[in-house]
Amino acid sequence: MLESLSERLEGALKVLKGENKLTEINVAASIKEIRRALVDADVSYKIAKEFTDRVKEKALGSDNVLKAVSPGQLMIKIVMDELTDLMGGQAAGLNLAGKPTVILIAGLQGSGKTTFSGKLAHWLKTQKKKSPLLVACDVYRPAAMDQLTVLAEQVGVPVYKEPESKNPVQIALKAIQYAIEHKCDVVIVDTAGRLAIDEEMMAEIKNIKEAILPQETLFVVDAMTGQDAVNTAQVFNETINFDGVVLTKMDGDTRGGAALSVKYTVGKPIKFASTGEKMDALELFYPDRMAQRILGMGDIVSFVEKAQEQFDEELAKKLEKKIQKNKFDFNDFMAQINQIKKMGDLKSIMGMIPGMDKLTRNVEIDNNAFKKVEAIIQSMTPKERTNPDLLNMSRKQRIAKGCGRTLNDVNMFIKQFEQMRKMMHNMSKMPGFGAGAPPAGAGGMMKRRR
Known part of the structure; x- marks a missing residue:
């Protein structure tokens, strides 16, 4: 997970190894490498520049007050704090109010929406002791309903689908009624994706949201697409004003741009990270724990x-x-x-x-x-x-x-x-x-x- 970024930041912070204090010269050398590492990780130059400017300001303003801490350790602490803030500061949970709670899943085709829907159902069932219902509202992709059905069977939850219908709004509304009648307390609505952003897709997802009034709207992005994912998230947010972001494929060759940039750019928290193919490979996103992992410090709490x-x-x-x-x-x-x-x-x-x-x-x-x-x-x-x-x-x-x-x-x-x-x-x-x-x-x- 973000191995390349971790290596680059580790190298940037080694510049301070053996130094007795933080100075303009050694901080500048370290900052330059940190900025390069972020840009190479597909973080926009603007965000990378602002990030390193804040790190530099704190490093030089610290006046080396902590006598028991080496300059290198102090710099790691400053970078970790800034990474944590950049990714949202605190973990953002799900709003599970509502009877039933309705969660709308949106995103581009291939981002992993359907798989995430199955993982979320499993997470809600095992971690929150909920009774979720999966809803197949992707009426365009031929295998979408079959895929959701298979995932539902794997995690042991019911699925609502209407193979003959081409009206996702009606399917979602009927699914909510079905959930009430069958005592399902969470409804997860898996919607259609497209290969690119278009007006038809945006109108459809907007209509679904206005009809079902979900407690949570989650935007799923492929973490491997980096800055492109952030740009897509921005367009979606302007249309449906989603509540949080889900990063999928975090176990792949992820450069880190999406994880580091999306909260800053869109102003919405990352709520989940998908870290593998299995149905239990889903984690709540903790910015501080992710910052520790990026800096090679592990994540003993999650372990x-x-x-x-x-x-x-x-x-x-x-x-x-x-x-x-x-x-x-x-x-x-x-x-x-x-x-x-x-x-x-x-x-x-x-x-x-x-x-x-x-x-x-x-x-x-x-x-x-x-x-x-x-x-x-x-x-x-x-x-x-x-x-x-x-x-x-x-x-x-x-x-x-x-x-x-x-x-x-x-x-x-x-x-x-x-x-x-x-x-x-x-x-x-x-x-x-x-x-x-x-x-x-x-x-x-x-x-x-x-």
Whole structure:
């Protein structure tokens, strides 16, 4: 996520490394590189200039008051604060007032509106305990209704559609009535997009909004299109006065222009960021957390929140007792892997951990990273999984043949597992020990998957 921008800003701030104080000369050198990084990230020169002017003013006006903080650290703090302000300052939640709450989704074709609608339904259902209804109001794209139907089935919510109708206003109005009758408390209206802005599309989306009076109108933009996305958002806002922006495809080769510019240009907050293909790959947008990620500081708060979503308290208590008795086995390890996988895209998750972003920046990490380990464990008998001490040479050879790996792969995994088990048992003797987090060493096993 925004890796290129992160690298460039990191380089710009290194200019101050080893300096004793902030001066006109070293600040100017750093500011010049920051401005170049922003422009290369597809931020308009005007915004980049104003941003760096504010950073420069604060840096030179600080008078190095914080004696315990180095000039480089002080500059990072100033840049982080300015990035946070540029992207909106605070997180903006959804207005879920109304019975039912009506949310209108707008945007260009290919921006990811329909997929976002499915993700939003999943988010509302799981995070807010709502009963959403998806509404298919794209009457032009042949596969739009089918796509929304498939997504609705995936997330377990109903969908309202009228395949024979070509009147999106009537479809939306009937859907709201359907939601009331079937006790759905949120109505998500997925509308048609176009390949470019045109009067017909603008008139249609305006008519839909005036008819259904939504509590929320969200404009979906493809983050990979950079400044073009911001310009499109501006035109849409002038027509339908939307309430917030959704950035999709943030997991792709995103330069960052849209994320950094849209709030400044349009005056509307970014409410969500879509960070992957799975239905749970949707995050509320926190400007301060995004600023931290951009500056390579990770996002430990989001990481903890994701971990807590998958935290099973009963399982954790059982696991704690097993670790203390040194009875942690391969079944327990598989359960922990499954919890990690449920947290979402692995590279995105690792990027939230401070320091891991740099380590994994040029490393190919896919969501199949644990398959080698899983294959080895699944080739064991139930008795072997519950009693790792049974694994002698003949059993290891059978396991290697069963999973299609080499004997060396199996030996290396078992050795790492034993080291991890021993370390966890030793940690369990320390005061305040608690289980439930992914086991130490899992990352090492994953990295050695080749």
